[in-house]
Amino acid sequence: MSSLQNKIDFALVLRVRNANPNGDPLNGNRPRTDYGGFGEITDVCLKRKLRDRLQESGHAIFVQSDDRKIDGETSLRNRAESGTNGLGKDAWNPKKSKKDETAKNACDKWFDVRAFGQVFAFGKEGDASGVSIPVRGPVTVQSAFSKEIVGVTSTQITKSVSGEGDGSKRGPDTMGMKHRVDSGVYECYGSINPQLAERTGFDDADAEVIKSMLPKIFENDSSSARPDGSMQVLNIVWWRHNSKAGQYSSARVHDSLRNLLKEDGSFDREALSQALPGLIPEIIEGF
Structure with missing residues (x-):
């Protein structure tokens, strides 16, 4: 099969509720935020989840x-x-x-x-x-950022009992902290470059696999920090251009959704379909 023949842009809209979507090991594993207080999920974290689903x-x-x-x-x-x-x-x-x-x-x-x-x-x-x-590689995934400043709640917890001593005193290693984002809607953007796909052999079937995996990115990924149901994919938006070069730049394509996306993760689908003449997005519901 020949390599990818059409440029592809995509977007991922997800919601976090009472979960730590991506802890920062250099900050006590608190949920990652930028200097403005907006939540962040790194591209490395998202690609790790994609690899696991694949x-x-x-x-x-x-x-x-x-x-x-x-x-x-x-x-x-x-x-x-x-x-x-x-x-x-x-x-x-x-x-x-x-x-x-x-x-x-x-x-x-x-x-x-x-x-x-x-x-x-x-x-x-x-x-x-x-x-x-x-x-x-031809597939690039950007870091995800929240639409609004996120609230981070930190709770002190008691971990498993200490295995040292006579058990009459609580050791310092039995106390810990858990952090969570109370609520937040995040947006993430990516693209697939046909010119780079030629070098690696990435083809249309591979692109369809990526598209099918994105709605399932948080399946089988539950943990104490991310309980089942706390991470949800709301929508995947998939733009397939009519050529290798693409009808529009990726920045313009991504902005067509970014400018319409509301704080609750909703957007005007009709307006998005008309935002870029000749480039109709496919909108896929999350799981």
Whole structure:
């Protein structure tokens, strides 16, 4: 199948209720906010969730979560060496393999490599000494930001009892904090570039897979910080241009929704359909 023939832009509108959508480890795991107090979910966090949903659907994923590993590999290097179509360590040896061939093998095998890209970099030891093979992916996902300033509630909690001492005194490690966003609507934008898709082999079928995964991005992702039902995809907006170059810039396409999106996550669908003549968006309800 040929690579992607049409530029694609997309948007994700989601709602958070009493959950920590993306904790900041440098700030006591409080929900991420910018300096203005608006909530933020990083692009890395969103792509992690996409990778997990893709893996659950049976697609081969290179960057796997530690708790979702299915191949037993202990590192990304081991996975790369064992997964490049049987080439093994020779795939990363500049004396025995061409970098373009290795990149193609990686894109053919792993969905997330041909979608998001990957840098295969190795240190100064072994056959792959100093080798760096960059793969630039066609799918870009921006960080999500809330429409309004979010309120963050912090609650002190008692964790599991201390395992030290005689148990008569509460240890300092038994006290902790939980943080949550009380309520917020977030918007996220992304695009798929056909020119970059040519290099990785990303095709129309892959684009349909991404579109089908976006409404399910929070399925099977529940935790103490994000209980079931606290994270909800409201809508996916999908613009498919009529050419590789696109009828409009991604900035203008994204602004067509950004300017209509209200604080509660609703928008005038008719006005959105008429905002860009010749480019009618597909609106997909969340799960």
